[in-house]
Amino acid sequence: MGAIEIVRDPDVIAGFTEDASGLVGTPSGVVRPRDIEDVAEAIAYARANQIPLTPAGRFTSTTGAPLAMEGLCVSMTGFDDPPEVDPERGSVIVGAGVVLSDVKAAAAEHGLLYAPDPTSEWECSVGGTVLTDASGARTLKYGSTRRYVRRIWGVLGTGETICWSRNDAEKNTAGYAPFRNPVDLLVGSEGTLGLVTRVELDLLARPEGYTGMMIFFPTLEGLIQFVLAARASSELSPRAMELFDAAALEILRPHAGGLAIPSAERATAAVYVEEEHGHDEMEEALTPWLELMEAHGALVDDTLVADSEERVLAIRRLRHSLPSTLNERARACRDDGGRKVSTDWAVPIRELPGMIAAADKLCEEAGVHAWTRYGHIGNGHPHFNLVARNAEELQRYLGVSEAMCREAIARGGTVSAEHGIGKVKRDYLKLQVAPSALAAMRGVKMAFDPDGVLAPGNLFPPGAP
Template sequence: MESFLQSGKWVTDPDIVEGYRHDALGMQGGFEALFRPEDTADIQECLRMISDRGGSVTCQGLRSSLTGASMAPGGVALSLERFNRILDIDRVRRRALVEPGVVLAELKAAAAADGLFYPPDPTSAAECTLGGNVATNASGSRSLKYGATIEWVRALQVVDGSGRVITARTAEGGKICAGYGAFYDPARLFVGSEGTLGVVTRIEVALTELPEAFMLVLVFFPDMSSALDFVIRAREDPACDPRSLEFLDEGCLEIIRGRAEGLDIPTSARVIVYFEQEYGAEDGYEALLDAWSRLIEQHTPLAGDTRIALTDQQKDHIMALRHFVPESMNALSIQAVRTGGCKISTDWAVPYRRLPELFAFFEEVRARLGSMPVVRFAHIGEGHPHFNFIARDPEEKRRAEEVDLLMARRAVALGGTITGEHGVGKMKREHLALQYPPAVITAMKAIKRSFDPKGILAPGNIFPADEGP
């Protein structure tokens, strides 16, 4: 045991440790030790030791969480950065076997080199890992057509809180009726569990054929109402089949205008809706463009300003602008943390037809935010926009959290969810009771106890740390 504790996998150098104490929002962890394992046996030994001696373990990938989930409140921070290998890409079975520290963008590139496609695409693809994606059931813009991470996970290797290695695999063939339905696909049980049930050490995901081509189209609107009408119609028009349907509000336009060379954003534009549409030899570009053009002309007087990106360079420029929005907001959050504030990001989602009601409700409660910056963007086609509030001090943070809670409550009342992709983490725990009755939450805690009997894993994620396992 002493030789294990003295191995180079335990880090105490304060200059190194400091880099693991902050996440993308500037939230700070207070862990006492940093552990960087090299293999599954290391993780088993670490968890057994902590289970025997007492303490806690919080896993980290690249710390891109937006809910504080990767920040350890104490105990050990376990970094999976050395679990960074793509172990296999099987072209015949369309499968990839990876370690949890693999950066999502690297998996996508490796799959594409073999003519394959891994669809889940959170905006932070270059700054997040597959392990983090599994932990939060990450999705992104293309989940409109392809679904979230949970739809692509086929098997997981997990070390539970007692140090046991568990292999959870999706049953092949499509038929199963063994036991309770919630456990028919045991791999799915761990997806979205935010490190509370175990440490994921291997991930097998499904791949699909790389689409032949896609266009990226930007449509400008003079107001939010016409943009929402367009989104609803686009979802229901059988001639249109977008793989993503996203938006940027007026606050976003203020952020990107100075960087949008060549886009010529109209001065009267207040909202951009942009979408990706795949096409190939059988469903040709011209027919799809005609269908979209008719829809666009019916919903905005700015139809003539529509921009179509076909080359990789054009698409990359537009997506860089889109990525600059959350980057800018996160930079503001890091500044705000120093004065007792932070970025509060909504993650609720509703059936897309209920979007106008949620946007109208926001206008009813917006005055509570006072002068704090508000920016809205993301997955409008799935009823999953992100409203970002930059709270600059503790009082603004309290008011932003109040508005976030009110909107989450309204989202559930409209048939939606409190969180669509960021997870509960430590910042959304109060919202969980809006989604589920006490009996369901009690059942969740019972599942956690079965995998983590001493409650050492991810304290404070999903459930308050002081409630025990």
């Protein structure tokens, strides 16, 4: 393939076969482009020889999206141009292979904030977050990646090299809504339409200050009512509300370090919240939270207050240890045909109590041996994690996951709130999207990737037009 080498060494390929989904890819080779011309050459080669190409970043995905089940894995980590912050424009231009936390750090040096904060921000690539429309805890206030993508460089499946910019007009009725800003077609496209090499991202002014609190409750039911009350309050404006159930707290205790987590006998659930405020206004900002905590039976004296960047970081890294531990447990079950089954459904906040109760009931009725609930409860988006210990349990737990998705849709929700569809959830997409809309999505795919070589198996079954 011209100037680009296809690596066929099995030992090298082995490093490009796993993400956090539990699936294992089977690429026949690895391509590592260094510039946009290399990407265009790789796509031309793939089209001429009908060889699938699956782009990959740093393999933090939970859906199998970066895994090549056939053909070549295209590693995009070589696009490592460091962040170039333009304070006047309020944006940053960065290579798709750069780790997201580096972007956030570069913005902070200029007193700016890049808001999206997936749990894997210290490990994931910028391009991966764009292609999955990633979000995170602070989505509650700031929204997902999509709204921050101003410009995209890359190569479509047609071979066309692009630099698309968002239309910033305050009013725009030019054509069908999804096509008024072509940038939005690529955000969340999971590599099925084109390969992204560089992006420009919008930045925000950093808040003057904020405080985090990890609030413990004797019951999950009390915590849920607390969350609903906080969302309804006109005095509070949380930028994050993260759930930890009893099983999650049990996982966190050994990793807590200097953070004092109450015993299991006293605390069966916790929620981590963040509230922004001005300088010297912490007490005023937290007073309504204290009143709400007391009204809903929180263990007020056990609350962990994070009033510094260091302490907030300690809690956020503690939160990160939760999925890492569950992934390790799932990996130990792989030889017996097991893996982790992780949900990504979300429902309107008003449906949250009924949805959690229904999901718990589905787990109980299916004989799930244990499940862990954690994550973005403030958005109506808690993750249920079920670790299947063998192949029989895996099939049963996948059935539970599908049933949860059906329940979420019936309550006005979605099957995928932040991780995308990938390969793991593609069978759920048709539960939510009407056949005519799915046909339109396939039509877009064919227009951008007429030979069907990009990311086969993502969003649509392999071989689907």
